[in-house]
Amino acid sequence: LAKTTQPISMDSYEGQEVNITCSHNNIATNDYITWYQQFPSQGPRFIIQGYKTKVTNEVASLFIPADRKSSTLSLPRVSLSDTAVYYCLVGDWQGSARQLTFGSGTQLTVLP
């Protein structure tokens, strides 16, 4: 199984950069790494996705080393509203069907 492992929780202060690392030792060759953000009582929301090296969008950056066994989500200058649970996802394949299983996620708490 392409299981993911993340820290259970992290604290940060407003304005700091936050890096959350996820390990995915058994990632499939054709699979991407996708990160989601979830607020309480809401569905997860897509943040960023990558296959290798570095990807950047308007909210985050994603760093993936050459062996692809881990990835790091980087949130620049966090604010209180970034307090949420962050999940990294990789897929498991059952034949041609892709199973997307959430790991435990990282609870990020941003403090004033």
Next chain:
Amino acid sequence: DTEVTQTPKHLVMGMTNKKSLKCEQHMGHRAMYWYKQKAKKPPELMFVYSYEKLSINESVPSRFSPECPNSSLLNLHLHALQPEDSALYLCASSQGAGGNEKLFFGSGTQLSVL
């Protein structure tokens, strides 16, 4: 339209009731998913439909019965549930089922079983 719409937002039901959760998307996505999420836990995959066919069933009890009437709609029929089935039920969709698919989630149905 980039929304996945779930109804109802809240549902309270007894153990002998039959109810249905509904999910709708108009993004032309061909894969749809049901997840169950207990408080302070990650979402757990229940079912995956790909091109309106059930492709993954994660050994979910038969009191949960999914249905995909067409490519835009996904239902979850509930019957004889137990109190431990109380949870947030999330629907998601994706364009297909490839390695780079992004999931779009609805806001969920908060289910309480009494």
